[in-house]
Amino acid sequence: MAYILLRHRDIPDLDKLDVYLKHGGFETLKKAVTQMQPDQVTDVVKSSGLRGRGGAGFPTGVKWSFLPKNIWPHYVVANADESEPGTFKDREILEFNPYQFLEGLAIASFAVRANLSYVYLRGEFWYLADKLEACLAELEKAGYLGDRLFGTDYSLRLRVHLGAGAYICGEESALLESLEGKRGQPRIRPPFPAVVGLYAKPTVINNVETLANLPLIIGEGPGEFRRFGTEKSPGVKVFSLSGNVQKPGNYELPLGSTFRELIFTHGGGPSEGRKVRGIMPAGASSSIILVNDETFDKVMDTPMDYESVQGIGSLLGSASVIIIDDSHSMEWVINKTVRFFKHESCGKCTPCRDGTYWMGHLVQHLGREVANGSNLTLLKDVAVQMQGKCLCALGEFSTMAVTSALERFPEDFDVKAKA
């Protein structure tokens, strides 16, 4: 199967503009700008069923159609703030297939008639900022960006904005705050960014991988895109596989491929003599899927699409699949995830700011008896109390590994046995 998103693995030097052009590059943008109406582009994306690859899985074309037509200008911001522990797919696309992503961003910009769009790149991807800036300069020189594209009245400029290390800026409203030169703290919604976004104007925010799908969808049509994947989760997806497997890495597979295929066929399974014990399919934000002799086949045969993963008590998210083998205790695992969210909480909402602090304290002293039972019951209580009480998903995400570990791996938290 030829690669769709990781095409650079088939075509060497695809990050050079002449090579990208030789392989049909920017013909789709030209087609869109010269032969289609912006709304037509949106309709094609809608009918493709493309869902956001950043984690939420919201239908991309529908998101675009929320922008009001009586407030201008419109903006598109590419979310390249890839920071979920376990996710490293956008980085590969940005580094080796940057023009496909940029063409997608240009197509999205045309669809909503944005004349200025941004790439919000996480600060750690410093070396990619220079690379993308160079790509943009090449594109302006070659006439694929700038004034009056392809002789039409449509003009477009793209700019790179470098973040400075904050997981929360991957959350779209925090990202906009950051781009406006403020601390990256989520906004109260409504209003949603589609109406009041960047500089208080209608704004679309799409993930890098989402945008990289657009040249295929607009160029070849939704049917071509739907050749892979399932009815509700069409297309291919880049799965970032990490943790206790022999061959970690990015694997581009149709949505709906099974865990078995990813973990064993491609990832080589856990190391010799070890067993898979837990899977976190959406990075540190996941509920941990229990794998034991009883559940093994059911889990491994589960298709990795949005609905099916939900069906076994977790989420697909951005498909950052972390494998935990039987040499690790879940107590240690949630110490790690809680530490992460405690560090990354932006501090705006009290349940998240204080809740992640207290979870951090409690997971380190689980054996200790307190007035109302043990720290274990208190931990569960704090986690449950946080859920559904914050402006963004970070607070809730921080509790997923905790509550699922306590419920599904109780033997790892046998306080009495340890005492």
Added chain:
Amino acid sequence: MHTHAAGNDTPEKTMLSEKYPDEVKAIFAKYPVDQRRSAVMPLLYLAQREEGYITKAAMKDIAGMLGVDVTEVAAIVGFYTLYHDQKAGKYRMQVCNDLPCALRGADEFLNSLCEYLGIQIGETTPDGLVTLEAVMCLAACDKAPMFQIQSPEEITYHENMTVDKTMELIEALKASGKEPA
């Protein structure tokens, strides 16, 4: 250790707009003319180029350029992990020991580095060359153990690392005073 330039008796260009006029102009050109505040992050990186951290004077300078209070600028410095308001080693070696890296031995790697360098996490080698830090996910989970090196000029990734390879890198940094490409 390199010497501090501040406090020279010759009059010195201290404002970013005087020192880096082209860069400052290019930064503001990225954003709509009425949205100057968006430039705060790239301006902070520019200010950090000098000493590897952002001085109070630089924050005041940037606040003046943007027309915001210096407290606003300081709050942004404090919010983002890649901005620093304290002097540290010339190179900040930032080792990821988040869950995916830790599943592949990042904690053991970090502990060994501490031992070899004779410092704890957060400390700087006596020669002022390297500050060792533990950081959150850097999107390189399949290439653990790994770290990034933040220097005043840039950030570089170093993946699939071993203690030996890391010590070689540190020796090279020491010898050249500059990171090898």
